[in-house]
Amino acid sequence: MNGAESLVKTLVRGGVDVCFANPGTSEMHFVSALDRIPGIRCVLGLFEGVVTGAADGYYRMAEKPAATLLHLGPGLGNGLANLHNARRANSSIVNIVGEHATYHIQYDAPLTSDIESIARPMSAWVHTSREARLVGADAADAIAVARSPKGQIATLILPADTAWNEGGVVGTVAPTPGPRPVPSEVVQEVVEALKQGDSMILIGNRALRADALPIAAAIGAATGVKVASLSRNPRIERGAGRVSVDRIPNPVENSRPMLAALKTLILVDEVSPVSFFAQPGKIGKLTADTCRVLTLAASGDDVVAALTEVAEAFAARADQVKPDVLARPDMPTGELTLTKVAQALGALIPENAIICDESITSGRGLFPATAGAPPHDWLQLTGGSIGMGIPLSTGAAVACPERQVINLQADGSGMYTFQALWTQAREKLNVVTVIWANRSYKILHGELINVGAGAAGPTARTMLDLDNPTIDWVSLARGMGVEGARATIMEEFTAAMISALARPGPFLIEVVL
């Protein structure tokens, strides 16, 4: 058994059965081992940003890590932006990055670079295998790091000779630990704080699932404390029959007065809110210095148990919280507007859908219009690194082939990684991509004014507008083997969406704004 074979067998033993891949020469023995040893589904991405974004989407839905297969430093570099988002989503990923043979690195061959330096900023763990006999154990370590209670990114760098040399030993993967219990004194402190008033409970990540949300809402009802979430969560379970909490809309800076007035902020799988970007003359921390920040549960802690204990202290009953009711908007017609498209989505989202949301400026009206749709999952942009949506929806669809995925995609960010459409076509994934074609980096026009730099002049417009030439998304999709349609009035959008949802495989709708 060579090192590559021990790697594949360790991955299989560790429950890693999907590999999003873009291989190169140095990974050929790993490819060969994947070819010969059953147990791992290999999904090709035509660019590494597709690979890493898909691994993020896969984890968010499957709740277990996929492997990625990346080629040397540049391949990892190409995947870095979506690893950044995955890291901010607490997604668990096992990156396998090929490297030159250990004895070849000294020659500084053309593709040599410092892979560890590139990997470190986005990885909780980076390790280069030294010998074939250690690859299995190294992979087991990587899986254990990735599967920690808080999902993490582990990057294993695999020199080619450690893959091809004999002597591989299948690694023993440590059992996946459950979430960490929250000490009762922490719970007690939170309970006491909630009795004081001027508080907010800010919930994120795991606390936005269907089992946790009613408990949080019950605590809010029993204590009169506001319960809210930010707008950059890995996954929210919502829709009819689910419980929703207030959302602090993006940009979070707009909620500055409300946040600054708090005496206590209680965090549940969330961090203290700060402004996304600094602005001249405004401080980045959105709570007052006098605000006491208590963490009930950090990422990886047992969120449901901690919330339950707090609820019990107030005799708050989750089963008495009223869930959102099924309430679909009427189907709008005529002129196409963002509000109407949001309503149409609310009217059409099928039960159990997965919504990936990289709408950026176009998405601000989506939440209210879809709150009464049948139960669905909503996946947000966690790290602010654009180019997430098409890969994320691809990975989510690989994780949940029986569910409909809808990706709401701004056009500027969609351009980054739309090679993922090809993977959707190849794997026949049920993804409908809705492109918000506003033909500009619209958010930046606003930010230029926000930071006090004024409105865009001619040179700035050359860097912020995408209208010369106009991007033809339907042609782009066709080029990738995905059918599409363009919608300029509501009837076109509705017809395209109904048709897209009824058919198997991917579809793209360009919404001309």
Place this chain on the structure above:
Amino acid sequence: MNGAESLVKTLVRGGVDVCFANPGTSEMHFVSALDRIPGIRCVLGLFEGVVTGAADGYYRMAEKPAATLLHLGPGLGNGLANLHNARRANSSIVNIVGEHATYHIQYDAPLTSDIESIARPMSAWVHTSREARLVGADAADAIAVARSPKGQIATLILPADTAWNEGGVVGTVAPTPGPRPVPSEVVQEVVEALKQGDSMILIGNRALRADALPIAAAIGAATGVKVASLSRNPRIERGAGRVSVDRIPNPVENSRPMLAALKTLILVDEVSPVSFFAQPGKIGKLTADTCRVLTLAASGDDVVAALTEVAEAFAARADQVKPDVLARPDMPTGELTLTKVAQALGALIPENAIICDESITSGRGLFPATAGAPPHDWLQLTGGSIGMGIPLSTGAAVACPERQVINLQADGSGMYTFQALWTQAREKLNVVTVIWANRSYKILHGELINVGAGAAGPTARTMLDLDNPTIDWVSLARGMGVEGARATIMEEFTAAMISALARPGPFLIEVVL
């Protein structure tokens, strides 16, 4: 004057008058300063790999650095692969990477990451500005590093507050030094070695320009020593009226016996040849341990002067070297083959064209068929990081608007960064992109066998073949605002190429192999 304004004025003063850009919020004051202060042409790329690859192509042709404008760690990450190629091309680039305001970094806002760690592997110099008043001086340092005798990549990280705060001071840019003279004892040592036999002169980079090549060839003729070059050079001046030298074809490993027999290897702006990748049981160094390696001139040294001195020692006369004569192949017809397309290119390449070559496996017959075309420049893939061609040709066309650019592009690598087509359309660049549509990572099928891993089975094929679905390059180009045509027989290719060369602006030809 704020820091951003001092940055723009320093760039202009330092002769940096093109900025390839993909901005974000943290760069808005830099964008605003570019908007208000004339002197820098801003060219938008819809993905950062476009931006950095274009800066590489621009430098190779303009021989002066462009700036790039990149957004935080993820934006830099997206540009890393083509920075890798630029580094291997000794291209000079001044990266400006936006960063959070200095006081905002502590809050670990969603887009925070360790930018310096990402930048270092591909940069000769990395620096984060600390204050507005230092930005101008920092930028001057960056330009000086970039404009060193050996072109280098300098990465200046610009926290938002150093851009917007007042107190900016325009930096004083050190004069650009000329190439370093080569000591006469080094010349003498090379002259003595050349008298011994069993030698080779391996020339690269600056030695492949029209002023150096005849001198190198004259030395070869006078001494009987073989003069050759590798196949990963930033820029070769070639064609009718120019002098060519033997080319060690890719993969260089195939020349192992010839290289291993050398007693002396003389390097002129080149490094000792090693195999691109290690293979089981084969050593990576391609010269024998007993081979003496002498460097006549390293990158940044005065290559022409050093060659001239050596030539004089042998009374070798460059003006007596016979240049390649104008000899265009006949125009082939009928069935389309790689050989025939190469001949058609040899028949059609216009005078003074710039050829960007990311043909990978499809390009092996191109050099002989085009040697007798009118004089032109040939730009190769220097670092092996795929996704270079479309951005590189974009930057070359920005540098040389009066010249025809032809980009010969493998399909697998073209998929990485084909957003650059949009920039070509927007800037109305004279670039003809020829896509070699073999619909596979064909080189990897070969490498799988080379490394002893055998032929691809079903799972490996899912990672190496791009034929399901077939990529429709003409639709992709149309989506980006670039007209295109598909060629399945030679007459179609020839007609499309003649038409494309006759018109202004970009065009794409998909060659179905």
